[in-house]
Amino acid sequence: MTTLSFNMSHQRQSILCPNCRKLISNSEPKCPFCKTARPGAWYKNNAWTRDFRDPNQIIKIIIAINVGMFVLSILFNPKAAGFSPHPFTFLAPSGRSLELLGATGFVPIHEFKRYWTLISANYLHGGILHIFFNMVALRQLASIVTREFGLYRMFAIFTLSGVFGFWISYVFEVYWTIGASAAVCGLVGAVLYYGRSRGGVYGKALYKQISIWVLFLFIFGFVVPGINNWGHGGGILAGIGLGFLLGYQEKKKENLFHKMLAGACAVVTIVVLIWTISSAAYIQLIG
Numbered sequence: 001m002t003t004l005s006f007n008m009s010h011q012r013q014s015i016l017c018p019n020c021r022k023l024i025s026n027s028e029p030k031c032p033f034c035k036t037a038r039p040g041a042w043y044k045n046n047a048w049t050r051d052f053r054d055p056n057q058i059i060k061i062i063i064a065i066n067v068g069m070f071v072l073s074i075l076f077n078p079k080a081a082g083f084s085p086h087p088f089t090f091l092a093p094s095g096r097s098l099e100l101l102g103a104t105g106f107v108p109i110h111e112f113k114r115y116w117t118l119i120s121a122n123y124l125h126g127g128i129l130h131i132f133f134n135m136v137a138l139r140q141l142a143s144i145v146t147r148e149f150g151l152y153r154m155f156a157i158f159t160l161s162g163v164f165g166f167w168i169s170y171v172f173e174v175y176w177t178i179g180a181s182a183a184v185c186g187l188v189g190a191v192l193y194y195g196r197s198r199g200g201v202y203g204k205a206l207y208k209q210i211s212i213w214v215l216f217l218f219i220f221g222f223v224v225p226g227i228n229n230w231g232h233g234g235g236i237l238a239g240i241g242l243g244f245l246l247g248y249q250e251k252k253k254e255n256l257f258h259k260m261l262a263g264a265c266a267v268v269t270i271v272v273l274i275w276t277i278s279s280a281a282y283i284q285l286i287g
Helices: 002-012 047-051 055-075 095-100 106-111 117-123 128-149 151-171 181-198 200-223 229-246 256-286
Strands: 014-016 023-025 090-092
Touching: 055 095, 055 117, 055 128, 055 151, 055 256, 090 128, 095 256, 106 117, 106 151, 117 151, 117 256, 128 151, 128 181, 151 181, 151 229, 151 256, 181 200, 181 229, 200 229
Parallel strands: none
Antiparallel strands: 014 023
16 A cells, blocks of 8 residues: 555656656756756646647647648639649639738739748648648658757748748749748758768768659759749758758757747747738738
């Protein structure tokens, strides 16, 4: 009876560290494994904060936002949505819907000064296959980047690479462009940098695998019309640069700066998406 009582008491005092997920005592002032301060604090161990530290949940949220924006772009003008038997134009939102919801490029930025579209365009897609392939790639690459760089750096690389890729598109006068592929290419660039920098059997294998992705991506981009190769190239370059500047887990653990950078990217993204949805809805109502 005494032993049972002791074990139950011991279990009640044990928690999983909210950062590294290793079993520790909830009275620890600092996690002995990852050095997270006050791992037993209530605000680090409720359902909301746990979800926002879970990489799988964050990746699912990013995918859900992309899917939500895609559905919304169709609902804005369902009659104009493309129901062509051609796979690349099936369920394609109308150009007007995409314009209202924040498509970017030379025209929106140069003509209308809509600089915020550098963020919103990352969450818009031009058809069912467009979003499907981008989300599959995002799911795979985000998991790799999160494992090697950490969750906060992954999201910062994703967001900033998308912005840079679309900025390059603007500089080279791509009139209109959308899609998560510039941001996803940023994750590709980060993995390329990691594999090259780390070396060893694992690093070389990862570098070789992602290099094949890049080769296929650019072949596909030159064969299929309408692909934004400037955005892809800009995203990859941004990912490589950010991977170098921010570092990866084996060289530098995630710190307060990485968390603040990811937080700033999240806040700006949320504000931009709320703004673009509400302004588009208003224009639809008065139009």
